[in-house]
Amino acid sequence: MALTPGGKVAIAPERELYGSLLFQKGRFKRLRAYRQIEATQCIGEIATDDSISWFGRYLSPTLMLGDAGSRDATIHALQVCTPHAQLLPVGIEKLNFVDVHAQGPWIVSAKERWRKGDLFCYDLTVMGQEGQLREKWEGLRLRKVSAIRWENGWLEPLLAPYIERRVQELIGDISVSLQAIKRGHRPDGKPEVPDMNVSVAKAGDLTLSVTGAMNVACDLEPVVAAQVSRDLLGNHWELVDVICQETGEDRDRAATRVWTARECLKKAGALLDTPLTLKSIEEEDWILLGAGEMTIASWVALLKRSEVPLAVGVLVGPHNKTREKIR
Known part of the structure; x- marks a missing residue:
């Protein structure tokens, strides 16, 4: 914040x-x-x-x-x-x-x-x-x-409370927090949150932190024209076409959504080629992607202070004690 x-x-x-x-x-x-x-x-x-x-x-x-x-x-x-x-x-x-x-x-x-x-x-x-x-x-x-619709773009300080609310509404009764972490730091400078899984993502001056008892991961990526290629997405490229067909959004946004999902898989400790499927299309431009027992909530935000949209991905999966660390 x-x-x-x-x-x-x-x-x-x-x-x-x-x-x-x-x-x-x-x-x-x-x-x-x-x-x-x-x-x-x-x-x-x-x-x-x-x-x-x-x-x-x-x-x-x-x-x-x-x-x-x-x-x-x-x-x-x-x-x-x-x-x-x-x-x-x-x-x-x-x-x-x-x-x-x-x-x-x-x-x-x-x-x-x-x-x-x-x-x-x-x-x-x-x-x-x-x-x-x-x-x-x-x-x-x-x-x-x-x-309330933010048709002219979101104010950055309101993104964290909104994302937290929507992720909980869409994925269910889970403990996910998107906010600055203030509980001390490890010797390497990363924050410590005892008995919780934490994932941190950065895009420019923005930092998103997700905290939860479940296995969690997050990613932020700016939507830049032709930034995400077929080679970058590998076996998930076909999902881009599916998202475009079902939502009507352009390829750059759809491809960046899939990119954030892949980054979430990596941070969650899953295989990068884990199959991704489109589970549902939700209100307010959110979609849910499935990856086995894991669900990734995906959103593209329009920001009032930036001309570049921002793709957000938040993964929630089964509890995994071996993943209780900063990602």
Whole structure:
């Protein structure tokens, strides 16, 4: 996840999220930055706005429970965790006010407690600018109401949470994490994640990390015209024609998908000539490829900040203790 020199996620909510991912306007348009964005947790910053008048001129301007607009922003701050699905609140177990007049800007820290289909449950804390606890939200429930399309290209900081969500939706109830790894490093500089399988892929400035208890592997490849040849794909070249016929996409994209699948096989410890088959065509330009007991989720992403599409492959297979290492 790319960060600015100030430790913020390289994304500008006011310019890049409102009007696309977020529909809020006016006094509710309050997100100003993110410090962390993952599929199941985020840390965001909510701005103050002392110019807002909530009541008529003859009514007291005092807000007994503090800034109302900031609470709306607290809810929609979570939207980055599911950037492909619009979520709306449907209930909460408990809202504990501690210091409602703690001065902003405020820091919202949210963590997903559980998910059941289209229903999501989060716990949150909101801190004031001096680090004091403003309030705690317990069991905030949100429901998916519609899909969100990024037709003009994806923002890079939202790729990891989206890929993680989609891989889990497509392949099933598995433990796959796509995020920066922060648990120390081995002597050779690679990250250590005890009792987990880890795969890392790089393309330019982007790094994708996949972590899971299952056998996992991942790959990223830019889609460049005529980059992938018949010789490079070997016995998997015929699959390119199948993908083109079934999906209608061009040969360069289809060939790069197959290339990422082959790289995933290599990282998973499988034979490079393991047969690959097209299992299914899914929504949002995803396809599933089969390789024995292994499944590879394949996607081609259009990026807002790049003219070159990016092919993504994520393999999930049976647990294999001998493969518990960085690939």
